[in-house]
Amino acid sequence: MPLLVQKFGGTSVADSDKILAAARRAIQAHNRGDRVLMVVSARGHTTDELIALAKEITETPPAREMDMLLSTGEQVSVALMAMAIESLGVPAISFTGAQIGLVTDSFHTKARIRNISTERMVQALNDGKIVIVAGFQGVDEHYNITTLGRGGSDTTAVALAAVLGADGCEIYTDVDGVYTTDPRIVPEARKIDRISYDEMLELASLGAGVMHSRSIEFAKKYGVPIHVRSSFSDAPGTWIVGEGDAKRLGVAVSGAALARDEARITIQGVPDRPGVVHGIFRTIGAAKIVVDMIVQNVSTGGVAEVSFTVAKGDLPETLRAAEAAARECGATGVTHESDVAKVSVVGLGMRTHTGVATAMFEALAAAGINIQMITTSEIKISVLVDRASAVPALRAVHEAFQLDRQALDQGAFVPSRPGSVMNLVPLAEAEGTPGTEARALGMEDLVIGGVELDESQARISVFGVPDRPGYAAKVFRSIADAGVFVDMIVQNIGLAGDSVLSFTVPRESAERAARAAEAAGARDVAVEPTLAKLSVIGVGMRTHTGVATRMFAALAERGINVNLINTSEVRINVGTDVARGREGLECLRQAFAL
Numbered sequence: 100m101p102l103l104v105q106k107f108g109g110t111s112v113a114d115s116d117k118i119l120a121a122a123r124r125a126i127q128a129h130n131r132g133d134r135v136l137m138v139v140s141a142r143g144h145t146t147d148e149l150i151a152l153a154k155e156i157t158e159t160p161p162a163r164e165m166d167m168l169l170s171t172g173e174q175v176s177v178a179l180m181a182m183a184i185e186s187l188g189v190p191a192i193s194f195t196g197a198q199i200g201l202v203t204d205s206f207h208t209k210a211r212i213r214n215i216s217t218e219r220m221v222q223a224l225n226d227g228k229i230v231i232v233a234g235f236q237g238v239d240e241h242y243n244i245t246t247l248g249r250g251g252s253d254t255t256a257v258a259l260a261a262v263l264g265a266d267g268c269e270i271y272t273d274v275d276g277v278y279t280t281d282p283r284i285v286p287e288a289r290k291i292d293r294i295s296y297d298e299m300l301e302l303a304s305l306g307a308g309v310m311h312s313r314s315i316e317f318a319k320k321y322g323v324p325i326h327v328r329s330s331f332s333d334a335p336g337t338w339i340v341g342e343g344d345a346k347r348l349g350v351a352v353s354g355a356a357l358a359r360d361e362a363r364i365t366i367q368g369v370p371d372r373p374g375v376v377h378g379i380f381r382t383i384g385a386a387k388i389v390v391d392m393i394v395q396n397v398s399t400g401g402v403a404e405v406s407f408t409v410a411k412g413d414l415p416e417t418l419r420a421a422e423a424a425a426r427e428c429g430a431t432g433v434t435h436e437s438d439v440a441k442v443s444v445v446g447l448g449m450r451t452h453t454g455v456a457t458a459m460f461e462a463l464a465a466a467g468i469n470i471q472m473i474t475t476s477e478i479k480i481s482v483l484v485d486r487a488s489a490v491p492a493l494r495a496v497h498e499a500f501q502l503d504r505q506a507l508d509q510g511a512f513v514p515s516r517p518g519s520v521m522n523l524v525p526l527a528e529a530e531g532t533p534g535t536e537a538r539a540l541g542m543e544d545l546v547i548g549g550v551e552l553d554e555s556q557a558r559i560s561v562f563g564v565p566d567r568p569g570y571a572a573k574v575f576r577s578i579a580d581a582g583v584f585v586d587m588i589v590q591n592i593g594l595a596g597d598s599v600l601s602f603t604v605p606r607e608s609a610e611r612a613a614r615a616a617e618a619a620g621a622r623d624v625a626v627e628p629t630l631a632k633l634s635v636i637g638v639g640m641r642t643h644t645g646v647a648t649r650m651f652a653a654l655a656e657r658g659i660n661v662n663l664i665n666t667s668e669v670r671i672n673v674g675t676d677v678a679r680g681r682e683g684l685e686c687l688r689q690a691f692a693l
């Protein structure tokens with residue numbers, strides 16, 4: 100019998116009518132002959148209210164007790180849902196995370212799933228019951244209650260779909276799918292029919308709150324097709340599927356996202372020698388802080404600026420770690436900026452369409468918005484702007500890529516099972532008998548797909564970039580007009596308030612690109628003709644704070660200097676001297692046991 104996982108978010112179970120409506124939906128599937136497992140979130144704003152309540156008692160509640168408190172929200176929902184289903188005449192049973200043996204690590208309030216025992220769920224499903232599991236929660240090995248982080252019920256749902264080898268995973272929410280951007284901020288946003296795992300991973304981690312990004316890591320690793328849809332209508336929603344199913348020809352940008360509450364930290368005067376970057380991110384990584392937009396600019400006079408962004412809420416903790424790291428490596432100081440926001444565009448099509456960065460910078464320039472920092476990856480471009488400009492920037496970019504005018508393909512769609520991209524199989528299947536404990540590897544452990552070396556690029560740096568709108572737009576327009584394809588772009592502020600803008604291009608176009616930059620008014624342009632780009636490829640690289648650290652450590656051990664850094668959810672790229680490229684590749688293979 101097919102197995103269907105249905106997840107209902109907070110707004111979808113906010114009151115008794117909505118709980119009954121969700122119950123009817125599950126019963127409908129049950130009556131069709133599916134075995135149905137529901138994952139349910141806390142009702143309405145319960146989690147926010149519980150957090151506020153804790154804050155009334157103390158500003159610094161112990162994380163363990165926060166989890167004890169927050170897990171109650173979901174426990175209320177599952178009990179009510181089971182009652183609702185029973186009242187409609189279908190047998191049902193509710194479980195907490197602990198009761199299904201959902202075991203996590205011990206990082207309270209941001210725990211990761213280690214393993215899940217399927218036995219009890221499978222038994223109940225085979226008995227013909229609708230099984231209702233509390234989202235967002237688990238227990239560590241000492242039976243302390245843990246939670247997975249805000250929005251974590253999505254991750255519970257997809258993890259259960261993976262572990263049970265479910266035929267489908269439906270995410271019911273208050274929008275009828277994934278939109279080109281948050282429709283609450285940009286009402287012109289359009290629903291996307293299909294989107295690939297990689298695009299959704301990037302969008303979710305860049306601020307699209309509709310899905311918890313870790314749930315997409317599971318989906319990609321285990322090949323689970325996800326259908327995001329409205330709990331208030333029967334309209335088809337958005338399929339999050341493998342690349343083969345999601346590809347849309349002619350579309351460069353699939354969506355845009357905004358992370359409003361970011362903070363930027365800059366470590367100034369970092370000595371440009373091997374191992375320094377590693378020391379910095381080891382210290383910060385040890386504090387389990389998710390670091391984003393790591394940007395290191397080209398050194399001048401033997402020192403460089405290393406900047407990165409974190410969620411604003413993590414700023415105090417990050418500053419403590421950054422100051423310790425700065426002291427350790429002999430950097431001259433740490434500065435920060437807490438009123439910034441990150442605007443990003445994401446699309447598989449960027450791999451083949453040129454000029455996406457140029458179009459984005461031009462849209463921002465036309466709106467008079469200053470770009471403070473830039474990072475790119477193969478499928479995303481992110482810029483940091485002043486928080487007050489965040490929404491206008493998102494609108495400008497959304498409009499520039501005509502995301503409000505996407506053609507919708509409303510045809511019926513059946514996803515092909517993408518299969519597990521990481522050579523993993525659903526646990527139940529792997530073990531032969533459903534119900535036994537999972538293997539030693541934690542389900543959410545990092546999976547590395549490979550390492551790569553690209554020796555074909557050169558790096559161009561433009562110094563003295565003025566801190567005003569329009570500069571990057573002009574430079575990249577001129578380079579695009581010269582017919583040069585730009586790969587990585589990083590821009591970071593320098594000491595004197597001006598910026599350094601670096602980017603990579605195919606080596607044979609380096610001189611042409613440099614001349615084009617000068618023609619656009621860049622006065623201080625340097626070409627570094629030999630660059631090796633080393634990449635580590637995987638899933639969920641950004642949220643696994645340890646990957647960048649391990650990469651920097653391996654390179655530092657060999658005395659290989661890193662002179663450019665670029666991170667995304669699916670890969671981390673670093674630039675090094677071309678003479679050390681092969682050695683770097685080898686040491687990364689060893690470091691990641693490939």
Ligand code: ADP
Pocket residue numbers: 107108109110111140250271272273274276277278279280281282283306307308309310354
């Ligand atoms: P749930 O409680 O069902 O998990 P969430 O509030 O977590 O619901 O997620 C749904 C919300 O995500 C929407 O109401 C919408 O405002 C927001 N959102 C942000 N980005 C997007 C996007 N790209 N597409 C759709 N919704 C988005």
Ligand code: ASP
Pocket residue numbers: 108109140141146147172234235248249250251252253
């Ligand atoms: N109730 C939790 C939260 O509000 C988990 C979830 O809704 O996904 O963050």
Ligand code: MG
Pocket residue numbers: 108250253308309310311
């Ligand atoms: Mg959610």
